[in-house]
Amino acid sequence: MTLRALIADDEHLARRLLREYLLPHADVSVVAEADNGLDAARAITELKPDLVFLDIQMPRLTGLEVLTLTGRRDGVIFTTAYDQHAMQAFELHAVDYLLKPFTQARFDAALARARRLLGQAAPGLEQLVAPGPVLTRVLVRDGSGAGMQVLTVDTIDYIEAQADQVAFHSAGREHLKTQRISELEAQLDPARFVRVHRSFIINLAALQGLEKTDSDAHVARMKNGKRIPVSRSGYERLRATL
Secondary structure, three states, rough: OOOOEEEOOHHHHHHHHHHHHHOOOOOOOEEEEEOHHHHHHHHHHHHHOOOOOOOOOOOOOOOOHHHHHOOOOOOEEEEEEEOOOOHHHHHHHOOOOEEEEEHHHHHHHHHHHHHHHOOOOOOOOOHHOOOOOOOOEEEEOOOOOOOOOEEEEEHHOEEEEEEEEEEEOOEEEEEEEEOOHHHHHHOOOOOOOOEEEOOOOEEEEEEEEEEEEEOOOOOEOOOOOOOEEOOHHHHHHHHHHH
């Protein structure tokens, strides 16, 4: 089976070296290159490569931010000149962490490890790694649906589950991302974002007030005028947070 690879590094010579190191591996095909973090995040989201060779210090987004924004957790090999980010890289489930300059043999060893791990989840792995950082930015499709953009979490009024996607409502616009709302809930700051319904998470900073309906249920009245249903468990979560 051919493995599809993305090379992301802001240095042309570094990208060329990785291509040369891949030449002996006929089953690996480079499907894209990126010279900045935002393009790397777009390529991961749109192309879904099997392997990602990712530098850390890049323009627009760092390699660590790329993984946080895309949620990518498999097949990632970091290639960097900085050793201080190794612990955070492995917390994000990186396959390996190659310090520049590295040899063909060291590269081959990392690739062999990636082959073994692809598609496999080590039992108990989630208990061995620290929780990921609180989400501060998300990568979403833009209004046209053709491109991607970074959305700051602080600007989000509420989040709505729509089938296999979530819709981020911000400044009167809707931005879509393919993700489960339960997975997203675990990444957000619980002191600022509360899941008030199985289909809705609200930003407390955008909450205007709570109203009781005729049926003794509750709705959240947002500052933008939107009224969002609040379930019984969601109401208890709101009371505990406010």
